[in-house]
Amino acid sequence: MAEQPGASVELSGLLEAATAQLTEASIPSPRVDAELLAGHLLNASRGEVQTKVLTGAQLSEEQAERFNTLVAERAQRIPLQHLTGTAPFRTLELRVGPGAFIPRPETETVVEAALERLRQMRSAQMETAGVEPRLNAVDLGTGSGAIAAALAAEFPQAEIHAVELSEEAAAWAELNFQNLPSGSAPVRLHQCDLREFPKQVSEEFDVVVSNPPYIPEDMVPTEREVRDHDPELALYGGGRDGLEMPRAVIEAAKALLRPGGWFILEHAEVQAEALREICETDPSLTDVETHQDLSGRPRSTSAVVKEYSA
Missing domain, CATH: 3.40.50.150 (Vaccinia Virus protein VP39)
Structure with a gap:
């Protein structure tokens, strides 16, 4: 018997649930953070994530579980940059993590x-x-x-x-x-x-x-x-x-x-x-x-x- 493909989860639904969870946690930009976390998981830009939503993209159960873990950590107010490992600064994408001050736009x-x-x-x-x-x-x-x-x-x-x-x-x-x-x-x-x-x-x-x-x-x-x-x-x-x-x-x-x-x-x-x-x-x-x-x-x-x- 052929192996059955694993179940998949719609990206748009995951993002909606993540946005609600981050809103409840008083994250200042819940939808943006949810999209950036999805982009980190999928190795995609925020714009590419938005396009995937419009085209009905699906995530595997494993990907969905990893995404929900990232969202839960963000809801605990772990900095977004610590979860993605990067921070934008002018023309650069810097590597950041615990022990270093996260660069600010100002x-x-x-x-x-x-x-x-x-x-x-x-x-x-x-x-x-x-x-x-x-x-x-x-x-x-x-x-x-x-x-x-x-x-x-x-x-x-x-x-x-x-x-x-x-x-x-x-x-x-x-x-x-x-x-x-x-x-x-x-x-x-x-x-x-x-x-x-x-x-x-x-x-x-x-x-x-x-x-x-x-x-x-x-x-x-x-x-x-x-x-x-x-x-x-x-x-x-x-x-x-x-x-x-x-x-x-x-x-x-x-x-x-x-x-x-x-x-x-x-x-x-x-x-x-x-x-x-x-x-x-x-x-x-x-x-x-x-x-x-x-x-x-x-x-x-x-x-x-x-x-x-x-």
Whole structure:
């Protein structure tokens, strides 16, 4: 007797049930998450999943069981990125997991500001010297490597460095650096405290970028995905105002940058005024600027290290 094919389950019904389950669990985007989990299972994009629904696609019982397990884990507020193993960031699909801070969309605007500064530096130096300049940039507290990887992929003319203290996060960063698109700049990873990094290098940098920990010690995040799964080392900035690490980034940037070099660091909206004042009252800094994210909130601050006076 011929072997009977296994039973199948309609994808559309699975997605409807998953959406209801994730809605009940207060997931902010239940249908999107359900479709992304299905895409992870089927090795398909979200758009391809939607097309499969329209064409009445079926899943095997085994696939349906695996999908329902993923949905149940998401309903327990395990981050979507930990379940899929990836997180989109600008042009890249980064590998992420436990032990590394999941990159956020607002950090993409910090990268764009850094890229624009590198482009300006390159253009000015080429106009002056007529040859390709040797620019370099360093990402302090790289986590999964998001900022450094994006700089390397989108500005391959520069030499990119990344600094990370956590062994777990550094492992994810190294994996992402090894899997950069063809033509990207290589990234040199330094596993150390960003406060100690200036003592370990002799070269000067053109650009310093950082998304340091900045949450005040008594402001525990309400979002379970952040509170329970992002590493504390990547969240809490130290002190009642959370500004110990942002201040340390500024001091490290001053030590690392050549005269005329530029740094930018991400921070909380409520810290913008304090960090601007810190930079503006520092006699070694100039051209202090507050940058807004895509929703118009002041989420990063930049400054230039002053040129030596004659």
